[in-house]
Amino acid sequence: MSEWWTYHLSDFLLFSARTYYRLFEIYNAAIWPAQVAAVVLGIWIARLALSPRETRRGGRLAAAILAACWTWVAIAFHSRRYSTINWAAVYFAWAFALEAALLLWFGVVRARLEVERPSRFARRAGLAIFFFALVVLPFVSPLLGRGWKGVEIFGVAPDPTAVATLGILTASGCWRRGSLMFLPAIWCAVSGFTLLAMKSPVSWIPPLVAAIAIVVSAAQARGRRKRERTPSDVSGLPVS
């Protein structure tokens, strides 16, 4: 694209805010009662995340559920619904399908969603992000006047699914967290720009939450590398 610097954010918006919000209303009506199943799956992930035992098995199960949700959003939302008003949604569908494949490979096959206990702060921050996506995020836009028919629910809508995934990854000690966090974070940025172009008052939420998840995860990874570099004596205690 030549003269790209002359384009405004709104130049990339192909539809009106009203059409975008109506899209969720029609989508919700078409997939009902899948939303109930999605919320049940979200509660199941929460139960697994809060459980102090069987972290490896729980991590596998959580990854499998998240992969199923990303696959659903790729097909049912992006490919079948969003693509009717945005030709770029076809690429979004592929990105969501790729994230599902990554979750299956690293989280289920390699079982690396819970290979190391994260720091208490990272775990709490990650769980807070997950519960925010599951419980709070769906209510933000309706409470600001968008209407309840278009509520965006974890597991079937892209924003809460991406934010919840970032939360679970932050709360886990996953070795491949960076690979798994990349696409959800990118989606949060895309969604934020889309909402900003539509002058939505909540456009800042997905990018901000993604930024928090990345910063916390990066801090945790840095702490782990630091610990690994610190020489230990035979007793395992750090040498001062």
Add this chain to the structure above:
Amino acid sequence: MAFPSFGFRFFEPPPMRDTDTLSRRAFLASVAATGAAAVLRPSAALARPAEPASRPGALLTRAIPSTGEKLPLVGLGSWITFNVGDDPAGRDSCAGVLRAFFQAGGRLIDSSPMYGSSQEVIGYGLRKIGNPSQLFSSDKVWISSGARGPEQIEASRRHWGVPRFDLIEVHNVTAWEEHLPTLLAMKAAGKLRYVGVTTSEGRRHDEVEKIMRSQPIDFVQVSYNALDRDVEARILPLARERRIGVICNRPFRRGELIQRIGNAPLPGWAREIDCSTWAQVLLKFIVSHPAVVCAIPATTRVDHVRENVGASAGRMPDDAMRRRIAAHVESL
């Protein structure tokens, strides 16, 4: 099974408008009121004036330079406004806009493969209102591969449900060296009536000029309004020199101009050009330029489309009035 309402009273967002914030009262009454006094006042500078209306209140037209075929001065764009996807309510609303557009005397409808579902929604609307014979279908080819241009054009034609397009333009001059020969061959074969190129918001004017000077095109589509007047320097004079018709997009800067004007009172001189709203003043500024064949405002509202098409009627601004409009809008 219906999606539950959770017992809440649903909030319905306000209807989308192309010209948010400004209340635009019906214009047709003022058009009729001009009656026999609605005489065009072309200045000396307007060498190719709009064709006078054949009866009081009828729409003024301007001839396409390459053929002399006349078009009403205001058409209908579909960027954003017709991209409503599978929404049945949105599609029916767009069909209502199309019906009102044709009832008001409009002809040219513009779209592009880039505009999401707009082409399909136009096709749905045309079928619903009985495929009006006065339609002047204007679409674009927008693909980087010249070899895939015909395939895209055929897909667009099927979306519209028309036997052939009246006009196809190369969208944003994308791969124009490859697409223009295809379009000109289609025109020669009788599969297309007019050929053109488009750009928007002042981009790639040098390339557009090069095409205008070297290619036998019928139309060029550019952004032009009371604030964005770069095209007055070179593109519009060149269009007259080369006998190329000009279609003007972004007449309201996607509503930004109307928002900028806000609640500013309509000056008294607006009555001299038979305008009762700012939207009409802005449209008349554009279509009163002699190189301009048609402006293509987009809207989702029936009352707005009637007002927009109505701006093709009544007295047009002369050069002095055009300068006055531009200066006034700049000062707001």
